Amino acid sequence: MTYCVGIEVDEGLVFAADTRTNAALDDVRVHRKLHVFEYPGQAAYVVMAAGNLATTQLLVSRLKRDAEERRTPNLRDMAHLFEAAAYVGSLLVDSQVQSQHTEHGHDGVNTQATLIFGGQIAGEQPGLYMVYPLGNAIAASPETPYLQIGESKYGKPILDRILTTSTRLEDAARTAIVSLDSTIRSNLSVGLPVDLALLRAGELRISQQLRLGADSPLYADIHQNWSRRLEQAVESLPRFPWEPQDR
Amino acid sequence: MTYCVGIEVDEGLVFAADTRTNAALDDVRVHRKLHVFEYPGQAAYVVMAAGNLATTQLLVSRLKRDAEERRTPNLRDMAHLFEAAAYVGSLLVDSQVQSQHTEHGHDGVNTQATLIFGGQIAGEQPGLYMVYPLGNAIAASPETPYLQIGESKYGKPILDRILTTSTRLEDAARTAIVSLDSTIRSNLSVGLPVDLALLRAGELRISQQLRLGADSPLYADIHQNWSRRLEQAVESLPRFPWEPQDR
Numbered sequence: 001m002t003y004c005v006g007i008e009v010d011e012g013l014v015f016a017a018d019t020r021t022n023a024a025l026d027d028v029r030v031h032r033k034l035h036v037f038e039y040p041g042q043a044a045y046v047v048m049a050a051g052n053l054a055t056t057q058l059l060v061s062r063l064k065r066d067a068e069e070r071r072t073p074n075l076r077d078m079a080h081l082f083e084a085a086a087y088v089g090s091l092l093v094d095s096q097v098q099s100q101h102t103e104h105g106h107d108g109v110n111t112q113a114t115l116i117f118g119g120q121i122a123g124e125q126p127g128l129y130m131v132y133p134l135g136n137a138i139a140a141s142p143e144t145p146y147l148q149i150g151e152s153k154y155g156k157p158i159l160d161r162i163l164t165t166s167t168r169l170e171d172a173a174r175t176a177i178v179s180l181d182s183t184i185r186s187n188l189s190v191g192l193p194v195d196l197a198l199l200r201a202g203e204l205r206i207s208q209q210l211r212l213g214a215d216s217p218l219y220a221d222i223h224q225n226w227s228r229r230l231e232q233a234v235e236s237l238p239r240f241p242w243e244p245q246d247r
Numbered sequence: 248m249t250y251c252v253g254i255e256v257d258e259g260l261v262f263a264a265d266t267r268t269n270a271a272l273d274d275v276r277v278h279r280k281l282h283v284f285e286y287p288g289q290a291a292y293v294v295m296a297a298g299n300l301a302t303t304q305l306l307v308s309r310l311k312r313d314a315e316e317r318r319t320p321n322l323r324d325m326a327h328l329f330e331a332a333a334y335v336g337s338l339l340v341d342s343q344v345q346s347q348h349t350e351h352g353h354d355g356v357n358t359q360a361t362l363i364f365g366g367q368i369a370g371e372q373p374g375l376y377m378v379y380p381l382g383n384a385i386a387a388s389p390e391t392p393y394l395q396i397g398e399s400k401y402g403k404p405i406l407d408r409i410l411t412t413s414t415r416l417e418d419a420a421r422t423a424i425v426s427l428d429s430t431i432r433s434n435l436s437v438g439l440p441v442d443l444a445l446l447r448a449g450e451l452r453i454s455q456q457l458r459l460g461a462d463s464p465l466y467a468d469i470h471q472n473w474s475r476r477l478e479q480a481v482e483s484l485p486r487f488p489w490e491p492q493d494r
Contacts, residue, residue: 153400157429161474162481174484182404208489218485227408229483233476234409237421238465242455 001189002033002050002150005159005176006116008128008140011169012200012207013118015046016176018150018184020191021053034195035060037067039076040205043121046197047088050150051113051133052096059095059113063088081119081127082139088117089135096133114149119199126201154186155179173198177212181222194219248436249280249297249397252406252423253363255375255387258416259447259454260365262293263423265397265431267438268300281442282307284314286323287452290368293444294335297397298360298380299343306342306360310335328366328374329386335364336382343380361396366446373448401433402426420445424459428469441466 004017017034031053037045047063049056066074078084096111117137118128128140130147140147145167146159162175173196183190193213200207212219239245251264264281278300284292294310296303313321325331343358364384365375375387377394387394392414393406409422420443430437440460447454459466486492 153433154404156433157401157404158477160432161429161477170487170490171478171481173487174481178481178484182408185407186400186403208487210487218487221485226480226484229480230405230408231418233473233480234418234421234425236476237425237473238468240417240420240455240457240465243417 001187003152003155003180003183003187003190004033004048004050004116004149005146005152005155005179006046006048006118006128006140006148007146007159007163007167007172007176008118008126008165009145009163009167009169009172010165010201012198012203013046013120013126013128014169014172014176015048015116015118015195015197015199016173016180017048017195018180018190019193019195020189022189025188028191030191030193032195034197036197036206036209037063037075037119038206039067041122042076042204043078043119044199044203044205045075045084045117045119046199046206048116048149049113050115052109052111055092055095055111055113056115058098059088059091062091062095078121081121081124081129084119084121085117085129085131085137086135088115089131089137092131092133093135116147116149120201120204122204126199151183151187151190154183158182169198169200174218177218178222178226181219181226192219248434250395250399250402250427250430250434250437251280251295251297251363251397252393252395252399252402252426253293253295253365253375253387254393254406254410254414254419254423255365255373255412256392256410256414256416256419257412257448259445259450260293260367260373260375261416261419261423262295262363262365262442262444262446263420263427264295264442265427265437266440266442267436269436272435275438277438277440279442281444283444283453283456284310284322284366285453286314288369289323289451290325290366291446291450291452292322292331292364292366293446293453295363295396296360297362299356299358302339302342302358302360303362305345306335306338309338309342325368328368328371328376331366331368332364332376332378332384333382335362336378336384339378339380340382363394363396367448367451369451373446398430398434398437401430405429416445416447421465424465425469425473428466428473439466
């Protein structure tokens with residue numbers, strides 16, 4: 001499994017992904033699921049993937065090749081983000097078929113993948129899409145300024161409670177890390193390290209990119225102190241009628 | 248769907264359950280899923296159920312009848328809690344079969360149910376069990392002092408972060424309500440009001456029992472202010488290296 005979350009706020013975009021891949025409980029590896037495509041001054045994108053690793057690695061290789069060879073279409077020369085999402089979707093459909101070299105569904109292997117794709121093209125606002133295995137896509141909205149793929153349930157409540165379009169970019173990133181950490185604690189199929197990328201609106205490049213392991217100060221603090229912060233929050237809730245009203 | 252959580256701390260037991268039952272998205276009703284069995288001075292129990300409503304209502308009726316008619320066995324005259332759990336499990340298996348009046352699985356209807364069962368019998372410590380459709384049961388442990396049934400993923404992180412056996416009983420109850428509220432916000436199949444029961448160790452009765460609707464002060468406060476508390480907690484996390492270190 002996998003857990004990735006993308007957030008779209010007024011200040012820009014946040015992308016966060018775990019790195020655990022497992023074929024079985026005893027076949028666990030670390031693979032990057034967050035991929036950066038950067039053409040400074042022109043466009044910058046991030047692709048995050050959940051699903052079949054062969055499919056998503058093939059997809060990423062093709063996206064890179066198309067841009068390097070300036071094929072038509074390619075991510076570097078896109079005019080509109082929704083067209084870029086459609087292009088990524090069509091490559092995804094191709095890669096799902098290509099990566100199996102047999103009839104669809106053969107041997108019970110599922111070659112499907114789902115993506116979060118976002119970025120900004122010069123002259124446009126930043127945007128964030130979820131790209132489905134069929135190749136179609138939906139955008140994040142002001143009412144729901146985030147998209148999740150993979151093991152999404154554990155980390156959803158914190159996003160629902162905190163995120164609005166006016167959340168500061170770095171606070172959105174901290175929220176994403178808490179959401180990831182909650183999922184990692186609760187589900188073995190999602191694991192450290194966490195990849196994080198921030199794309200500040202208008203910069204037309206990946207503003208910040210980092211990998212957080214258990215030893216990074218921010219991650220360690222969340223892991224060690226988040227529980228205490230939540231405990232204080234729970235203790236600050238109203239008393240029950242039968243309790244002393246102050247303690 | 249359903250979401251119920253039972254918590255076992257040193258001070259006693261907490262039970263919390265939603266009340267939404269749905270056969271389809273357009274067939275939604277309110278039904279009690281938390282049932283109390285109280286024999287003051289002798290024993291007190293709570294049963295919470297997820298799954299087929301016909302099965303669980305039949306089970307509850309039988310548990311009541313057996314105790315009222317002092318049949319053998321019955322909840323009132325149990326000597327040990329693990330025996331009570333086994334008795335509840337065997338009645339559950341019977342009720343699953345009984346409630347369909349046909350061969351198992353007929354018409355694609357699943358008559359299975361899963362229970363959280365807990366309580367205290369005079370002379371014993373309180374205890375908490377999850378009873379599976381097969382009739383077997385597992386107990387909560389000091390390392391994992393809670394059990395969940397139904398739509399459990401959304402509400403799990405807050406339990407993982409906060410609960411230890413030394414958590415105060417009322418704080419455990421507040422944590423359960425936050426866990427329920429997080430689930431209700433994220434999943435349509437879980438809904439208000441919330442039923443809550445507290446069983447303080449040694450009292451051999453249900454110490455507190457209440458139903459929380461959207462208008463109860465505790466629930467309203469969680470709903471209105473929990474997000475702000477979480478926001479403050481997120482803002483208190485360490486800065487990223489590129490941010491000003493104080494704000």
